[in-house]
Amino acid sequence: MVAELIDHIEVYHAEKQDGVTNQRVDIHYNCIGAFDVPDRRKIPEADIIMETRKGVALSYAPEQVAV
Known part of the structure; x- marks a missing residue:
């Protein structure tokens, strides 16, 4: 089924930079x-602060994911 959705695939030569092969x-x-x-590492973290009532603010810290 997936093969029906794909027209063609281009594969480029592997490049090694700083010990990492891409x-x-x-x-x-x-x-x-x-x-x-988009590269997940370049997407900014969401900075969410909710004011639930006067003088009380709730902030959200997303879970850190190992890269």
């Missing part, structure tokens, strides 16, 4: 083409 893979879909998925 390889770019582009998946082109039939309906929407290729799209970029």
Whole structure:
């Protein structure tokens, strides 16, 4: 079923930088083409503060995920 949604896949050469190997893979879909998925490490953390009542504020700290 997934194969029907994919037009073609482009695989690039692996690159090693600072001891880390990265390889770019582009998946082109039939309906929407290729799209970029944002890097999770570059998305800013949500800073949520709720004032539940006068003088009381509740803040949300998201769970830290190992990368």
